[in-house]
Amino acid sequence: xxxxxxxxxSSDPHAGRANPAATPPQDRTVLRMINVVKRFGLxxxxxxxxxxxxxxxVHALLGENGAGKSTLMKILAGVQPATSGVxxxxxxEVAFGxxxxxxxxxxxxxxxxxxxxxDLSVAENLFLGQxxxxxxxxxxxxxxxxLLAKVGLDVPPLARLGSLAVGEQQLVEIARALGHQRRxxxxxxxxxxxxSGETERLFELIRxxxxxxxxxxxxxxxxEEVFALADRVTVLRDGAHVMxxxxxxxxxxxxVRAMVGRDVVRFEREPSVRQGAEPFRFDxxxxxxxxxxxxxxxxxxxxxxxxxGSGRNKLLSTLFGVGGAAWLNGRAVRSPADxxxxxxxxxPEDRKLTGLVLELSVQANLSMAILDRLxxxxxFIDHQAEAAEARRWIERLHLRxxxxxKRVGDLSGGNQQKVVVGKALATGPKVLLLDEPTRGVxxxxxxEIYGVIDELAREGMxxxxxxxxxxxxxxxxxxxLVYRHGRVAVELHRPLDDKEVVAxxxxxxxxx
Amino acid sequence: xxxxxxxxxxxxxxxxxxxALVVMVIVLASISDRFLTTSxxxxxxxxxxxxxxxxxxxxVVIIGAxxxxxxxxxxxxxxxxxxLMVTTTSLPVWLVLLLAVLIGTALGAINGAFVGxxxxxxxxxxxxGLTIFRGATLVATDGRPVSGLxxxxxxxxxxxxxxxxxxIWIMLGVLLLTYVLLRHTALxxxxxxxxxxxxxxxxxxxxxxxxxTFTYAxxxxxxxxxxxxxxxxxxxxxxxxxxxFELDAIAAVVVGGTSLAxxxxxxxxxxxxxxxxxxxxxxxxxxxxxxxxxxIVKGGVILAALLIDRxxxxxxx
Numbered sequence: 001x002x003x004x005x006x007x008x009x010s011s012d013p014h015a016g017r018a019n020p021a022a023t024p025p026q027d028r029t030v031l032r033m034i035n036v037v038k039r040f041g042l043x044x045x046x047x048x049x050x051x052x053x054x055x056x057x058v059h060a061l062l063g064e065n066g067a068g069k070s071t072l073m074k075i076l077a078g079v080q081p082a083t084s085g086v087x088x089x090x091x092x093e094v095a096f097g098x099x100x101x102x103x104x105x106x107x108x109x110x111x112x113x114x115x116x117x118x119d120l121s122v123a124e125n126l127f128l129g130q131x132x133x134x135x136x137x138x139x140x141x142x143x144x145x146x147l148l149a150k151v152g153l154d155v156p157p158l159a160r161l162g163s164l165a166v167g168e169q170q171l172v173e174i175a176r177a178l179g180h181q182r183r184x185x186x187x188x189x190x191x192x193x194x195x196s197g198e199t200e201r202l203f204e205l206i207r208x209x210x211x212x213x214x215x216x217x218x219x220x221x222x223x224e225e226v227f228a229l230a231d232r233v234t235v236l237r238d239g240a241h242v243m244x245x246x247x248x249x250x251x252x253x254x255x256v257r258a259m260v261g262r263d264v265v266r267f268e269r270e271p272s273v274r275q276g277a278e279p280f281r282f283d284x285x286x287x288x289x290x291x292x293x294x295x296x297x298x299x300x301x302x303x304x305x306x307x308x309g310s311g312r313n314k315l316l317s318t319l320f321g322v323g324g325a326a327w328l329n330g331r332a333v334r335s336p337a338d339x340x341x342x343x344x345x346x347x348p349e350d351r352k353l354t355g356l357v358l359e360l361s362v363q364a365n366l367s368m369a370i371l372d373r374l375x376x377x378x379x380f381i382d383h384q385a386e387a388a389e390a391r392r393w394i395e396r397l398h399l400r401x402x403x404x405x406k407r408v409g410d411l412s413g414g415n416q417q418k419v420v421v422g423k424a425l426a427t428g429p430k431v432l433l434l435d436e437p438t439r440g441v442x443x444x445x446x447x448e449i450y451g452v453i454d455e456l457a458r459e460g461m462x463x464x465x466x467x468x469x470x471x472x473x474x475x476x477x478x479x480x481l482v483y484r485h486g487r488v489a490v491e492l493h494r495p496l497d498d499k500e501v502v503a504x505x506x507x508x509x510x511x512x
Numbered sequence: 513x514x515x516x517x518x519x520x521x522x523x524x525x526x527x528x529x530x531x532a533l534v535v536m537v538i539v540l541a542s543i544s545d546r547f548l549t550t551s552x553x554x555x556x557x558x559x560x561x562x563x564x565x566x567x568x569x570x571x572v573v574i575i576g577a578x579x580x581x582x583x584x585x586x587x588x589x590x591x592x593x594x595x596l597m598v599t600t601t602s603l604p605v606w607l608v609l610l611l612a613v614l615i616g617t618a619l620g621a622i623n624g625a626f627v628g629x630x631x632x633x634x635x636x637x638x639x640x641g642l643t644i645f646r647g648a649t650l651v652a653t654d655g656r657p658v659s660g661l662x663x664x665x666x667x668x669x670x671x672x673x674x675x676x677x678x679x680i681w682i683m684l685g686v687l688l689l690t691y692v693l694l695r696h697t698a699l700x701x702x703x704x705x706x707x708x709x710x711x712x713x714x715x716x717x718x719x720x721x722x723x724x725t726f727t728y729a730x731x732x733x734x735x736x737x738x739x740x741x742x743x744x745x746x747x748x749x750x751x752x753x754x755x756x757f758e759l760d761a762i763a764a765v766v767v768g769g770t771s772l773a774x775x776x777x778x779x780x781x782x783x784x785x786x787x788x789x790x791x792x793x794x795x796x797x798x799x800x801x802x803x804x805x806x807x808i809v810k811g812g813v814i815l816a817a818l819l820i821d822r823x824x825x826x827x828x829x
Contacts, residue, residue: 340716354709355715
């Protein structure tokens with residue numbers, strides 16, 4: 001374990017320079033995380049993970065959604081504490097009490113979603129949190145210039161942040177992270193919102209930082225980026241460390257193999273596609289989504305895969321009449337209300353943000369989309385009919401507790417998701433669009449939701465399931481459309497294979 | 513044990529307000545023997561009627577996650593329009609009253625359209641409404657009260673039915689109407705949904721913009737009725753009537769437990785809220801507390817109500 005045990009193997013060009021007492025010359029490790037465990041209640045998000053990081057390397061951290069990447073990095077950045085385990089930075093054991101604590105140790109994180117104030121100037125954003133009571137804009141601008149130069153961003157320091165392109169804003173965020181002599185920088189899917197030109201600029205910057213000796217963790221779902229940029233790769237799966245290796249010794253297929261293959265029992269179903277039936281034909285185009293067509297047969301389950309920003313997230317909302325433009329069998333879908341009247345319903349990605357009215361009861365949420373059908377004289381709610389409708393879906397979806405009057409916000413995640421599904425089914429849709437139908441749902445509720453999806457397909461409904469969970473798509477779907485850069489890159493058919501789906505989603509096929 | 517605690521909290525959250533009112537009444541009754549007399553109780557109810565009617569409309573707006581600051585000015589405008597119509601035209605009084613209600617509703621709907629369809633912040637829209645309606649009132653009357661009204665108005669203001677003043681009956685009527693709207697119609701349910709989560713409502717096919725517009729139209733409707741009652745009480749239309757009435761209405765709604773964040777609350781709470789404010793005013797009058805101090809006490813009660821509501825509604829999930 002001691003780094004001094006292998007003195008002869010060092011090929012480190014800076015070996016003679018460092019102070020041998022502080023850091024042994026052959027060891028450039030700046031961060032060690034040993035046997036890190038993180039529990040949320042009964043759920044073990046990290047099951048004893050080891051991770052190390054060297055100065056002057058880009059270390060890619062890979063794994064499917066829920067593998068534990070973000071949890072691990074949040075512990076590193078001081079966002080949340082570990083349940084147990086040891087962390088050393090620069091050879092010194094640390095336990096961060098907060099983000100500021102981590103920053104004081106030279107650790108900073110660049111988040112996927114920009115955490116900036118759009119109405120403040122670039123310079124003010126750079127020094128947010130360290131502004132003096134009276135701000136001299138001229139002095140602020142002077143201090144900002146070297147930082148902006150470092151990230152190669154040529155904008156006036158006093159420009160309003162919101163006037164910058166997304167890629168430029170990202171550079172501001174990085175410049176801010178660089179603000180105080182960072183030793184460790186974590187990038188969490190930094191290219192999700194960037195154009196290819198902006199991505200290239202970002203890579204140049206990351207390479208420059210590496211030359212300067214900064215230790216960089218790079219989280220991404222895009223393997224071509226990893227192979228273009230990283231020196232080493234660590235793969236997590238289900239909260240456990242699977243492998244760490246030098247990129248030079250690995251192929252994309254090796255990485256994909258390490259990423260997939262969960263130990264849980266997979267859901268399997270018999271296909272129920274009604275061949276020869278009249279298909280639902282969608283035409284669509286939208287922001288970040290190239291014009292395209294999609295045909296769906298009754299009884300068919302079509303999966304939609306792709307990384308963030310690939311079009312996966314955009315497709316379903318576009319088909320449902322939110323943003324972009326869509327047609328079902330040649331008829332325009334003008335709004336969600338119009339989509340519902342044409343026999344569609346969307347179970348959105350984020351149930352709390354867009355799926356439910358948390359303050360209202362289970363019953364009120366279940367009946368929300370069919371209230372016009374439950375009224376007398378088109379005005380007064382028929383409370384008995386509403387209660388009967390609610391009972392029906394509570395029973396069919398095994399909602400627990402089976403209490404129609406309970407406030408939806410007080411249910412567990414899995415049961416909340418069942419309410420969203422119930423609301424959708426109450427409208428009697430012919431086509432059901434499901435966006436991440438089991439995100440944040442416990443195992444029991446998950447298999448129940450799969451069971452319902454299977455039943456619906458059997459009854460002749462057409463379903464489109466967008467998911468970042470490959471196992472889910474492979475288990476449920478008759479075919480999977482993999483989106484890349486706003487269009488279908490490949491269409492995969494039964495028998496579906498996890499590795500193949502992941503290889504296409506991450507772009508490993510393009511790298512190999 | 514946990515469940516029992518939850519029940520307690522729920523009960524407190526539900527009836528805590530009523531409890532506060534009862535405690536207040538008991539305290540005042542023990543201090544002043546004039547307080548708990550039939551005539552004083554009727555007095556309190558009549559005093560709160562105008563504010564309560566406005567507050568019922570305001571409740572609907574606030575459940576829809578909005579706010580209506582224009583109610584006081586609209587009250588004056590509708591009162592003046594009704595008075596001018598009745599004194600300068602030969603329209604029958606019943607038609608004038610009907611037109612007044614329609615005009616109030618329409619002006620509220622214009623507020624609502626700016627919020628719902630143009631997407632302007634409710635605070636800004638109704639602040640503009642506040643000054644525009646007041647200005648229009650002053651222009652229409654040249655700043656002078658309109659008097660010489662037919663006796664129908666004094667009947668509305670001072671008449672009784674079964675021994676109870678008509679303003680109280682009218683208040684109860686608007687209360688019942690608002691209650692039925694919120695609890696028993698699809699429209700009312702949609703207001704809760706839109707106020708609680710507009711995006712979820714939209715994805716459920718609810719016409720969010722139209723619902724928002726409706727809430728302000730309903731507020732305008734309630735204000736118009738309040739305007740008629742007030743004009744009757746004063747037996748004239750005052751262009752300066754209703755100044756700062758929006759604050760009393762919002763206070764009644766908020767003290768009544770309706771959440772300013774939208775999606776939660778109801779009209780019974782607002783009635784209790786208006787009663788609490790009315791009882792405080794009445795009690796302090798009976799005790800000869802200076803009206804200057806009364807304002808400070810009222811503000812304190814509003815703050816206390818908000819803090820208590822916050823503590824009770826903080827749910828552990």
